[in-house]
Amino acid sequence: MSFFLIFLAVLVVLLILSSFITVQQGTLAVTTIFGKYNRIFHPGLNFKIPIIERVYKRISIQNRSVELEFQAITIDQANVYFKAMLLYAVWNQEEETIKNVAFKFMDERSFMQALVRTIEGSIRGFVATKRQAEVLGLRRDITEHVKEQIDKTLEEWGFHLLDLQMNDITFDEVIMKSMAQVVASNNLKAAAENEGQALLITKTKAAEADGNAIKIAAEAERQAAQLRGMGVALFREEVAKGMTMAAKEMQQANLDTSVILFSMWTEAIKHFSENSKGNVLFLDGSAEGMEHTMKQMMGMNKLMDPNNNKK
Structure with a gap:
């Protein structure tokens, strides 16, 4: 009798232990009764019907x-x-x-x-x-x-x-090789086109730079020529003013204008000899040359004489 009780107690314990099921996190358990779907167990400790309810499949809900x-x-x-x-x-x-x-x-x-x-x-x-x-x-x-x-x-x-x-x-390997050749040839073609375009751009920029340099040089030369012309005009204007003032002073001092003209001529010769870059100054020292020079100075004297202008 005692043996039967012990057996019955062990059986009850086993039934109780088999009534609990543990489901891991990230998993669901599907149960069946007599082969038919019954219910779903979620993560944690779950109770199931002993003997008749069994876990059919455990399903992971993770990726x-x-x-x-x-x-x-x-x-x-x-x-x-x-x-x-x-x-x-x-x-x-x-x-x-x-x-x-x-x-x-x-x-x-x-x-x-x-x-x-x-x-x-x-x-x-x-x-x-x-x-x-x-x-x-x-x-x-x-x-x-x-x-x-x-x-x-x-x-x-x-x-x-x-x-x-x-x-x-x-x-396939054959296709891969042919594709590599096509890519290589396209790269070479693109490189040649890029090189040609770069060379064209370089030459175009160089031509534009040369053109701009020529324009700048021409503009500078034009401005320089204009300034030189203005300088010559101012020089002539100042010479004329100086000669006019000298003539007026000679008239007031009752001096012959030919003396001033001769003095100006000699001063000019002296200036040329002192400031000229050359080493030799050629003058016509003949009698004819001197006579010609004196005639020119006398002619200038007559032009500057106010009495002749009044006539």
Whole structure:
């Protein structure tokens, strides 16, 4: 009798212990009774019906990531190899969503196979309409196309696509070499065009600078010539004023103007000899030359004589 009581006590303890279940943070537990969905246990300590209620599946509600590798063919029959990173998570913690996650697929392997094949098919369908030369430039478009196509499907399965990144897009080795040659030739062409444009700009700027220098020099020469002309005019004006004043002074002193003219002529000769850059000063010292000089001075004397002007 005592043995039976001990057995019964142990059985009761085991039933009580089996009635409690612990669910880790970031996880939900789905239970069934006789194979039928019953309820969802949230993180923490939960009580379940002993024996008849069992945990069917534990579902992580944390973000999940998976790396994908697959191949596609363009419209011009070029093989394209993709490497992508997929980030997804359970859509929400509502009961219907968790039931879809728990019961849509037999196991995690089946779900991953369906997910990879769906993404692969979406990308292949998009790439099949594009040419090989366009694919590299359509990385963003491919990503947006896949997100648009697969997000609705994942929602039906109870998941949500968080991010999809195309980490690498490559081609066959022969195509890669030809693409590298095309890029290299385009770079050489662009470099030649840039060099030509730079040379053209340099020559244009040099021509503009030369033209501006010529304009500045011409303007400076014009201003210098104008100033020289003004200087000569002022000099002549001052000479005329000086000669007029000298004539008036000689008339007031009752002196012969020819004396002043001869003195001015000799002073001029002296000035030339002292300030001239040359070493020799040639003068006509012949009788004819002296007579010619005196006649010129007498003529100037008559022109400056006020009595002759009155006549």
